[in-house]
Amino acid sequence: MINLNTIIFNGMDITKIDVQIQLSSGFAKPEFNIIGLADRAVKESAERIRNALAALNLSLPSKRLTVNLSPADIEKTGSHFDLPILCGILCAMDILPENEISKYVIIGEIGLDGAIVKTDGVLPASVWANKNNLGIICPGLQGGEARWAGHTNILAPNHVLDLINHFRGTQILPLPQMVNVVQADKKIGDLSEVHGQAAAKRALEIAAAGGHAMLMVGPPGSGKTMLASRLPTIMPEMTPNEILETSIIYSIAGKMDGKSLISERPFRAIHHTASAVALAGGGSDAKPGEISLSHNGVLFLDELPEFNRTTLEILRQPMESGKIVISRAKRNATYPAHFQLIAAMNPCPCGHLGNAALSCSRAPRCAEAYQNKISGPLLDRIDLHVDVDAVNPWEMNTKSETPSETSAQIRERVVRARNRQITRQGYVNALLDGGDMDKYVVLNEELTTFLNTAAEKMGMSARGYNRIKRIARTIADLNDRDEIIMSDLAEALSYRPINRGKYGVHR
Ligand SMILES: Nc1ncnc2c1ncn2[C@@H]1O[C@H](COP(=O)(O)OP(=O)(O)OP(=O)(O)O)[C@@H](O)[C@H]1O
Numbered sequence: 001m002i003n004l005n006t007i008i009f010n011g012m013d014i015t016k017i018d019v020q021i022q023l024s025s026g027f028a029k030p031e032f033n034i035i036g037l038a039d040r041a042v043k044e045s046a047e048r049i050r051n052a053l054a055a056l057n058l059s060l061p062s063k064r065l066t067v068n069l070s071p072a073d074i075e076k077t078g079s080h081f082d083l084p085i086l087c088g089i090l091c092a093m094d095i096l097p098e099n100e101i102s103k104y105v106i107i108g109e110i111g112l113d114g115a116i117v118k119t120d121g122v123l124p125a126s127v128w129a130n131k132n133n134l135g136i137i138c139p140g141l142q143g144g145e146a147r148w149a150g151h152t153n154i155l156a157p158n159h160v161l162d163l164i165n166h167f168r169g170t171q172i173l174p175l176p177q178m179v180n181v182v183q184a185d186k187k188i189g190d191l192s193e194v195h196g197q198a199a200a201k202r203a204l205e206i207a208a209a210g211g212h213a214m215l216m217v218g219p220p221g222s223g224k225t226m227l228a229s230r231l232p233t234i235m236p237e238m239t240p241n242e243i244l245e246t247s248i249i250y251s252i253a254g255k256m257d258g259k260s261l262i263s264e265r266p267f268r269a270i271h272h273t274a275s276a277v278a279l280a281g282g283g284s285d286a287k288p289g290e291i292s293l294s295h296n297g298v299l300f301l302d303e304l305p306e307f308n309r310t311t312l313e314i315l316r317q318p319m320e321s322g323k324i325v326i327s328r329a330k331r332n333a334t335y336p337a338h339f340q341l342i343a344a345m346n347p348c349p350c351g352h353l354g355n356a357a358l359s360c361s362r363a364p365r366c367a368e369a370y371q372n373k374i375s376g377p378l379l380d381r382i383d384l385h386v387d388v389d390a391v392n393p394w395e396m397n398t399k400s401e402t403p404s405e406t407s408a409q410i411r412e413r414v415v416r417a418r419n420r421q422i423t424r425q426g427y428v429n430a431l432l433d434g435g436d437m438d439k440y441v442v443l444n445e446e447l448t449t450f451l452n453t454a455a456e457k458m459g460m461s462a463r464g465y466n467r468i469k470r471i472a473r474t475i476a477d478l479n480d481r482d483e484i485i486m487s488d489l490a491e492a493l494s495y496r497p498i499n500r501g502k503y504g505v506h507r
C-alpha cells in the first residue's frame, strides 16, 4: 500500500490527511474508487486523473484501485487532492519513488492535460510542512508563495511530467524564487490630499492610535469615503507576524496575487448589498469572509443604514473577541477577525439634513427613520462618532491654506501612542474593559464629577460612559501623557453619538 501526505483546512487549523492507495489484482477491467468522506469535488478527481494519465500516455492498470483518505471521519473538500492522489497512483505504478515522495506534503489541482493548476492555501500548507519537517510539492505558479513561509524544501512543478523528470534525474526542479514585487501602480492616497476637515482628520488619528471603531456622518461629497480610505496610511506599519497572519488568510481565500505577501494593511470596502456569508465567511468550503480579509486592517462600511440589519449583527461578536466562528455541519471553523471598523453615512436619505437650501420637505422625520435603521448595540460599539461637514469648493483651491500634514507625519504620533498602550496593557485602548479599564483609565475626582454630570445630562448608558473613558485615554496617549487631564476628557465628550450630534434627530 502506498501512503502519501496531504492536508486539509478547517478555518486556520490544518489536519494531516493520509492518501492511501491500494491496487488489488485479479480484475478484468480497471476500477477506481475514492473513499474516506470525500465531497463531490474530490470524487471528481478520479475523472481528472484518468484524463491526465491518458495525456501522459499511461492508462490505469487492469486492477482495482482504491484511494482512501484517512482519517475517514473528517469531510474532505476541495480540489487540491488531485495531485497527491495522482502521485500515489504513479508510485503504485513504479513511475515515482514512494520513499522520496512520502517526505513531502502534496497539494495541487490537475488539469485534464496533466498541468498542475493553482490551489488555495499554499502559504499555510508550506508553513505547516516546514514545522513538521516535511517538504512541499505545490503548483509551479505558487512556488514563490511557498517560499514566503521560510521553507527551502519545495518542489513546484507546472506539469506532472516535470515532477516525473525531476525524480528520474533528467531535469531537476529549481528552488522557486521568492518574488516580491512592490506594486508601484497601487495608488493609496495621502491624508494631506484631503482639504480642510481638520476635525475629521483628528478623529481619524485618534481612531488609528487607539484602534477605535469610527462612524462619520455628513452630506454627500464631503470627503467621508476619501478620509476612510486613507486610514491605513496612518496606522502603524504591519509587523512581520501580522504580514504572515493576514497573508495566510488571503492564501486560504485564494486571493494571493503571487507577487508579494500582504504587507500593506488591508482596506476592505464592503458594499451594502453584501450577504452574511460574504461578510462572515462560510459556504460549503468555509472560506474566510470580508471581516477576516480585513484582519489587521480596516473594514469600511459605506452608507451604513443601507446595510441589512441582521448582516451587521454579525460584527458584534468579532468586534469583541477578534475572531469569527463559522458553524459548519460537523465542526466549527474559526478565523481571526481583528479589524478596525470605519463606517460612513449621510444623515438622511437625501443627505442634506440641516442644510436649509438643499434639504427636502420630509426632514427631519425621514432622518429619524433613516438613523434608526442602524442597530443600537452596533452603534454602542463604535467609540468615535464624527460629523463631517461639506467643505466649500473655493476653500479647497485657496493657496493660503496651511499645508496639511502628511500621512507619514501623523503615523509617527500614532505609532508612539500605540507603543505606550502596548507597553502599559499589552493591547490597544479600544479593547479596554472591566478591571483593566479601572486600572488603566484613572480619572481624578474633578474629572470624575465632570464626567458624571455630563453623563447624567446626556442620558449616557454605561457603555457610552466607558466609550468616553477609552477615548480620553487615547487622547492622553497621543499627548504622550500618563495622566488624563480635563482637555482630554472634554475632547472625548465632543465625539457625541450620532443621534445627539449635529446631524442627530434627538439633540
Ligand atoms: N475635503 C476634501 N478635500 C479634497 N477633495 C474632496 C474633499 N471632499 C470631497 N472631495 C472630492 O469630492 C469627491 C467625493 O468625496 P467622497 O466620495 O469622499 O465624499 P463622501 O462624503 O463619501 O460622499 P457620499 O456621502 O456621497 O458617499 C472626492 O473624490 C474628492 O475628489
Ligand SMILES: [Mg+2]
Residues within 6 Å of the ligand: 224, 225, 226, 302, 344
Ligand atoms: Mg462616500
